[in-house]
Amino acid sequence: MAIDMNFSHDIDDEYVKLIRRMNPPRVVIDNDACKDATVIRVDSANKHGILLEAVQVLTDLNLIVTKAYISCDGCWFMDVFNVTDQDGNKVTDEGVLDYIKRSLESDSCFASSMRSVGVKPSVDYTAIELIGNDRQGLLSEVSAVLTHLKCNVVHAEVWTHNTRAAAVMHVTDDETGSAITDLERLSRIKGLLSNVLRGSNSRSNGAKTVVSHGVTHIERRLHQMMFADRDYELLDEDAMEDQQRPNVKVVNWCDIDYSVVTIRSKDRPKLLFDTVCTLTDMQYVVFHANVVAEGTEAYQEYYIRHIDGSPVKSDAERQRVIQCLEAAIRRRVSEGLKLELCTTDRVGLLSDVTRIFRENSLTVTRAEVTTKAGKAINTFYVRDPSGYPVDSKTIDSIRELIGQTILKVKGSSSPKEQKQASQDSPTRFLFGGLFRSRSFVNFGLIRS
Structure with a gap:
């Protein structure tokens, strides 16, 4: 007799909901158990993706996970995190602690299967996803097109890895300040951006633009975009320096029905999120794990099975897991000099700043763009495209154009800069004659 698979799936979903109603998530936050960290314990009925959801909540608050212990018996999930703030202190803000507890105990945190990103409609902004070949000036060209089309970038992140560039940008209409809804205009935005990604090569490998009103x-x-783009297959074994390369191993133990993944790498913020995210998207379930990040090195150990219940089956699968985890760790590694920009937000700001980078022959390897309460707080990692250290005279020239107090080099606090900061107005340069005369990419090369 044939079984209705949809009916069977519905029964499974109802069973999971029943288990969750009988055993809602429980979160205990303890600031006394450890002398140098806040301890967060999460107990819940297990479901694929639940570990990622918990890590994501902590990561989004910019908390640092110094230790973690994960255990699962198949039906029940227990996770213990030792976390600090970015300064290495315990988390004592009652508002933050209450938010963590409410978020981790809410049904919405663990309700969705994490096999794909859920898309919710947004009236606040339009989401644009871009992926294509990386090249010098790409971000400048993309932002110039958006400015030309009267779009304001309110939030964006740009990653580059293994000759590929990916970006997720939230844009609004510069007149209404809300999402762009006109279908013809959206089609034009998509078309022009697709042409920019392709550049002079109409057959550019894998150039893709997606425009939506989803919240992701x-x-x-x-x-997910870079994983789907298979950037992990482009790893250059010779170009990757040994000290930068993560040490990833995958072994099967004969006496247990798991594959054991061990990772040793340089520690950095959000490292745990990056590895757990990749294992989840590769359809692996973490049953047990131990994470320690002390000093400059991080150690992660995961006991995993594929979602079908099997450990890693072949050498090819083992190699793929290693490659994907290496890629996940390196995507966020920011090569280049870190520049921080803080000023009053306005339409075209990103275009103007990145144009100056391009005109001074700097390549943006990673960028974070945020706006809040009328202020733009942007971070750029730039490098010389030839691989040499960025010339300090070039940076000095760029900061003279933009404004010493507006664009800062991370960790730079010389007496000369401190004196200059007291003299400069935050808007002295940015709204001067330089930015009133705009220059855009040659739109004659962009086909609509």
Whole structure:
């Protein structure tokens, strides 16, 4: 007798809901158990993606996970995180602690299967996803097109890895300040941006533009986009320096029915999110894990099975897991000099700043663009396209154009800069004659 698979799936979903109603998530936050970290314990009925959801909540608050212990018996999930703020202190803000507890205990946090990013409609902005070959000036050209089409970039992240560039951008109409709804205009935006991604090569490998009104987790989406783009297959074994390369191993133990993944790498913020995100999207379930990040090195150990219940079956699968985890770790590694920009937001700001980078022969390897309460807070990682260190005279020239107090080099606090900061107005340069005369990419080369 044939079984209705949809009916069977519905029964499974109802069973999971029943288990969750009988055993809602429980979160305990303890600031006394550890002398140098806040301990967060999460107990819940297990479901694929639940670990990622928990890590995502902590990561979005910019908390640092110094240790983690994960255990699952197949039906029940227990996770213990030791976390600090970015300064290495315990988390004591009652508002933050309450938010963590409410978020991790809410049904919405764990309700969806994490096999794909859920898309919710947004009236606040239009989401644009871009992926294509990386090249010097690409971000400048993209932002110039958006400015020309009267779009304001309110939030964006750009990653580059292995000759590929991916971006998720939230844009609004510069007149209404809300999402763009006109279908003809959206089609034009997509067409022009697709042409920019292709550049002079009409057959550019894998150039893709997606425009939607969905709400997604940007960093999760960037991982998914680059994973789908198979950027992990482009790893240059010779070009990757040994000290930069993560040490990833995957072994099967004969006496247990798991594959054991061990990762040793340089520690950095959001490292745990990046690895858990990739394992989840590759359809692996983490049953047990131990994570320690002390000093400059991080150690991660995962006991995994594929979602079908099997460990890693072949050497080819093992190699693919290694490659994908290496790629996930390196995507967020920011090569180049870090520049931070903070000023009053306005339409075309991103276009003007990135144009100056391009005109001074700098390549943007990673970017984070945020706006809040009328202020733009942007971070750029730039490098010389020839591979040499960025010339300090070039940076000085760029900062003279934009404004010493507006564009800062991370960790730069010389007496000369401190004196200059006291003299400069935050808007002295940015709204001067330089930015009143705009220059855009040659739109004669862009076909509508």
